[in-house]
Amino acid sequence: MKIVALVGMAGSGKSEVARYFEKNGYNRIRFGDITDIEVKKRGLPLNEANELIVREQLRKRARYGGLCQTEFAPYRSGPAKI
Numbered sequence: 802m803k804i805v806a807l808v809g810m811a812g813s814g815k816s817e818v819a820r821y822f823e824k825n826g827y828n829r830i831r832f833g834d835i836t837d838i839e840v841k842k843r844g845l846p847l848n849e850a851n852e853l854i855v856r857e858q859l860r861k862r863a864r865y866g867g868l869c870q871t872e873f874a875p876y877r878s879g880p881a882k883i
Contacts (some may be wrong), residue, residue, distance in 0.1 A: 803827075835859065 805822060806817045823829050836856045837847060845851045 804867050805827065809815050819831070833852070836852050836859065839855045839859060840847050840851050842867055843855070845855070
């Protein structure tokens with residue numbers, strides 16, 4: 802299995818590179834998907850304000866460092882469907 806991590810400032814082109822990898826057979830796991838899924842579960846509109854509120858609540862619940870370990874569990878079998 803190959804894992805490629807894309808990091809960078811906002812607007813640096815991470816999404817463009819991710820789309821390239823997806824077109825070439827890679828699965829995409831986006832950290833923001835966790836927040837998007839939770840916002841939708843709560844029946845809230847998907848917007849920046851709700852994403853911020855939910856993201857901060859998730860971080861507090863998971864004690865920051867644990868967010869990846871607890872919230873990424875659904876991804877272990879492949880990318881989540883949003």
